[in-house]
Amino acid sequence: MVQQKIVMRLSMANAKKRAKALKTAVSIHGVVSVKLEDDKIVVVGDGVDSVNLTNVMRKKMGGYVELLSVAEEKEEEVKKTTEENTSVEASVGWPNHNHQTHTIRVRIFLSIPHYFKMFRQKIVMRLSMADHKKRSKALRTAVSVHGVVSVKLEGDKIVVVGDGVDSVKLTKLMRKKMRSFVELLSVEEEKKEEKKEEKMEVVSWPNVSFVPPYQYAYAIPEEPWSRGSGCIIL
The missing domain is CATH 3.30.70.100 (Alpha-Beta Plaits)
Incomplete structure (x- = not known):
């Protein structure tokens, strides 16, 4: 069965609220890891019904819980751990059917909650x-x-x-x-498709200016009879 990564956003104003959110999430069958990131809770599990999980979180937390994303968990992401924010460790325990208490250690990421925004x-x-x-x-x-x-x-x-x-x-x-x-x-x-701007290529031609043809001057020799009206025959 493929592991799913479920991300929910909810209001966790104090440490008590954060501990309650973690305890509620880990009580769901199939959950293998729980992590708090700012005002979000990230749950990874096998065969976890994200709708049922969100409904349980809303009922137990007494407030609105927004289901942000549901995606297949990749193996690389399971192994990779990031600790960018200040964190503390807390123990969360719950009884099983045999009345034995199981305790796990979870890491709580502390940060200032962001406002809810629509996307x-x-x-x-x-x-x-x-x-x-x-x-x-x-x-x-x-x-x-x-x-x-x-x-x-x-x-x-x-x-x-x-x-x-x-x-x-x-x-x-x-x-x-x-x-x-x-x-x-x-x-x-939903990611908006980035429209590629069509770049207009400027095509330039060589500047060919009009050059008038060269005019040649010809000298016309003067004829003897053109000098006067007299007879040229002696």
């Missing part, structure tokens, strides 16, 4: 669309959500692009309307 997202979901009626219903359901600007079907996937669209609410709505399981595959920021 265009690309949301990809997989669902069963056996016939034309199902496909049409999926499209109608997606475009009914406020903020959606484009919807496209790609095989058994539906790609939704929108401004400020809550991917969790969208997926729950799709599951309700389609009456089947809808898998949220990825959530990422």
